[in-house]
Amino acid sequence: LWKWLRKKSESSVKIKPDPLTRNPDIVWDSMRPEQNYQKITPLDPETPISDECVRFVCISDTHTFIENKPSYFLPDGDVLLHAGDITNEGQIKKLVEFNDYLGKLSYKHKVVIAGNHDITLDTDMIQKDPESAMLNFGIICELLKQYSVKQTKDLFTNCTYLQDSGVQLYGINIYGSPWQPVFRDWAFNLRRGEEILKKWDKIPNNTDILITHGPPLGYGDEVGHHGSGHVGCVELLNTVQKRVHPKYHVFGHIHEGYGVTSDGETTFINASFVNRLFLPVNSPIVFDYPLPNGY
Template structure:
């Protein structure tokens, strides 16, 4: 199974070449302002991609997905993961859009107990974990050197031990690394000035 993975496209999805594959995964911030028009444009594009399966985990810019009444408008061929999982050809995916903070962004949760309960929902047998936030200290460093990832998410990873952990959010830290048995990918396509600087990541399972 070939996964095509990206995040943080901020309305520039039409400008990004998308490789062929089986599962197309977007790990959040598909829009910039989270408006209906922005979101509908992205969903039309995303749902029309030729990949057999499509998974979307919103990010902190994607306000549209916070409103329950909007969720009925999601194309049926898109798996929207809001603290839930999906199994594709025996591979178990889990996605959550929450990010730490109290800045009135979409899906923000206070650090500590408030956000911890979201990570406690992740099944132990998850093979591909998709979050918008990075875990603390892993591909989460901004230009000033500060780490903005989630401490509670980091604590949950030794229990889950996914094969792949996919995320975005911190544009400056786009890249990959491996710790223990898990490979981590910050999938941010744009840099901090919202310029297209990276390509989607291709992963095989």
């Protein structure tokens, strides 16, 4: 009954932008005392997989490292989740290599989102800046023609690519979104506050596993260079904690924030593969999701 009542009230929850959203570190200081913040020891990937669970393998920010080095070990599982920054500059060739690599992996499902480095997937950005050196629209179109596809995302034939969209696997609702607060001027950047909240407002209430490129405020979002402190999205944390309540929230982007934390309700997984020096040093993070009734 309690769950049903919450579901009912959730649907009418409207998150408001935080007036201090541009100062996430200050917002976190004021929120921290009421947060049930915990560090979590991730599941050992060697744990045998039970028939009653779906094993998810999370990775993010691979920045072209995994597909070129097949010796990198990815643990067994049913579903691979990638939280963006597949490439360094969205090169079409790199996206094709990544897709080929995914084709060789034995996971039953692979779910992928873009990050701020995967610039050729941001069609608005390509069209806004058609002449920029990195993003020459004409060259991108020519390359896509070579691969017989119309859009960059159509290159992903070996995975489910999510961009403000969802997929249901084994009765589990997964939703993915690439946006992050403006930092320099890379892809899928939006201003903190109302602008980015519009994207978070699209996340359905019944999301069980949320994938975003960037972290929410306070959980796996602390930077060690380009400044210091918490840089996660305030509106994303409020959406997660006050409306969506997913079981898992998987992201990357802030490489230094690698690891697992929890607020007592949602498990937050920063699965960055590279560290702040862009060296591929971190392990994929796995979790087991109980199969819903009937699956």
